[in-house]
Amino acid sequence: MRERRIMMAGLVLALIALAYRHPTADVRLITHDLTDRSPRRVQAALDLGLFGVSFLYTWTVNRLR
Numbered sequence: 001m002r003e004r005r006i007m008m009a010g011l012v013l014a015l016i017a018l019a020y021r022h023p024t025a026d027v028r029l030i031t032h033d034l035t036d037r038s039p040r041r042v043q044a045a046l047d048l049g050l051f052g053v054s055f056l057y058t059w060t061v062n063r064l065r
Helices: 002-019
Strands: 026-029 040-047 054-060
Touching: none
Parallel strands: 026 054
Antiparallel strands: 040 054
């Protein structure tokens, strides 16, 4: 009976650890013109389990009109 309680407590702790939101760095370089309706963008995310990194870069392309 004691082993079962220990196993249940371990399971609950494991579920809490999985549900806990880990720290994530959010890097955004917004360099596009505010009047640009469709700016170019590169977006990437990397999640390593213990922490995550999110990256966004936008820019405006000068088009010939």
